Amino acid sequence: MTRPVFTAQQLFTEISQFNQQLTDSYRTLQSLPECTVGPSPKDCIHTEDKLQLYKYRSEVKQSCQTPLLICYALVNRPYMLDLDKQGSFITRLTDSGIPVYLIDWGYPDAADRYLDMDDYINGYLHNCVEQVKHHSGQPKINLLGICQGGCLSLTYTSLFPDNIKNLITMVTPIDFHTPDNMLSHLIQQINVDLMVDTLGNIPGQMLNDAYAALMPMRLSLQKYLNMPAQCSTEQQAANFLRMEKWINDSPDQAGEMFREFVTQFFHNNGFINNSVQVSNQPVSLKQIRQPILNVFGRYDHLVPPAASKALNGLTASDDYQALEIKSGHIGVFVSQKSQQTVAPAISQWLTARDQ
Template sequence: MTPSDSADSAGADPYAELLDYGRRLGAGLDHLHAGGAPELAATAREVICRADKLTLYRYLPRVAAPQKTPLLIVYALVNRPTMTDLQPDRSLVRGLLDAGLEVYLIDWGYPDRADRLLTLDDYVNGYLHDCVETVCARHGLPAIHVLGICQGGVLSLAYAALHPGRVRNLIPMVTPVDFHVPEFLLTKLVRPLDLELMIGTLGNMPGPLLNFLFLSLSPFRQGRQKYVHVADLAEDPGALANFVRMEHWIYDCPDLAGTAFREFVTATFHDNRLVRGDFEIGGRRVDPARLLMPMLNIYATRDHIVPPQSSQALRRLYGGRDYSEIAFDGGHIGIYVSRQASRQIAPAIADWLRSR
């Protein structure tokens, strides 16, 4: 029996498979080089104002008569808000615009050592409040809609509890609330950190280090498996471009202002104060019972970063009468960039706001 006969009897020839994998991988690299760097955050927008590292953007409407009350997107301090507009055909921002909304977004920028003493009070009662006031003034309204994403959802909940008259409708999205549910693996990774030593030594929380913690939640898939499958995208330049966009977003990690990071981790991952009812910002208690405005809580059922059980805890803390939930069948990232999400999430948000 020849070696080829042996390979045929056992199935596909491993040498041929290896050669084909190399060919496809080479073809994919050629497509990437030919296409250049893919563009992120391509939806047309304008700068409304800047403050220190922060930029407030307004997206240009895509319908003739958008809804009168604008929506402000408050992204997390972690990673970059380009996730909301990562791909032209699967963009949360573009979906909201196409659904008839007027959309603003806060880009927190890249904090440096000069920002190490910024507190949660600075972010919530300072920067965030100023952005809300700016949008309200531009539209001549006393209150606007607020969509808070992940950690930005926690900041939005705090802001709405402290300034309830400025938030007409509140939409937390994949937002952690109960940080001590057993499924919250990130809590188990973060709590052992020596915050005083880390922040005292470094000044800020390095973005790449925090990103390493997130990648550690799914080490094989994020560190190895996805790169093996790059060759499967070789014949599809569009899919390759989307892969590169995602990789760029994953590793685009701003540092976090040291004092604010320490305050946030202590109040949430360590002490779970939002659930306990003793979370304070700027000397004022963040009381979820003051959240009386209509609320749409959106979470992902297969979220490996913010487990749905953590987000669902908001139902029992909410003090109002108009509470709704959307359980998206997907993950923490898929809720922004999957085809299913592009068909469901933005239209559902627009419909919910339109009815209120």
């Protein structure tokens, strides 16, 4: 004889609780005060086309003389590092005495369709590095690249090694052909030339759809069924809303840059095959002798740990350190646990190498 999996009483209790959470979250979200992001005070010190370079203010005595420039990915927006005061990765860095600068790439539009890797590396990134050097009065800077920004930072450091004192890569793909990289597997046979020739700039929404396709049910069914419980208090609801705003704020990608990045990294696995070129200049990671801190998430589904770990041994650095964080791609920056680990570890690592 079989027995019922759930009794009517069990179901009644569960659904009553869910309904209550549903109405509570509805009320909480209705009455939520204005939800803002990027609370840390900052000044724009340089603009170029749509790019803005910020210096974060700090009242804390500097523990590190060399300024830190954060190079975020071109996909999504950098305010993920400063969503709210309490959980701000940036604030944790500035509070520990690190002078922080950040590149905001802006939103490319049709006029930026032909921006390529040369423009981003030799143009925008290089100009930002020079601006930070000038603004801080230091001959070199520390560079921190996040995800795709890590690839740009590695490329930059190998082309302009004299400008960089220490290099930090965070959730950065190095080996794009690891067997567990679903995004890379899905993009291998996509005709990127056809895509860029047809669409011009790549719509941000298309990238969001591609990311959602990596875990379709977890990012829909599970996420939305958990939403009422996650929005029951004002603080939780505000956190949820800020994260949703960030997820949906996805800039279009400059067409030529997208073509080059997909071809050189996703298709040709450029770092591993030593084939990356920027405007015909060969890029060799062996040019990098700087100390390197490589931070990655153990449960990262976008950039699997193996893709990041591959950096070990590819450069000429004799001071390479890997830091594995028990979280996912975004969790490395925003999860409560990571917040207590990651920024302090970076701060310590930089301070120890500031001689």
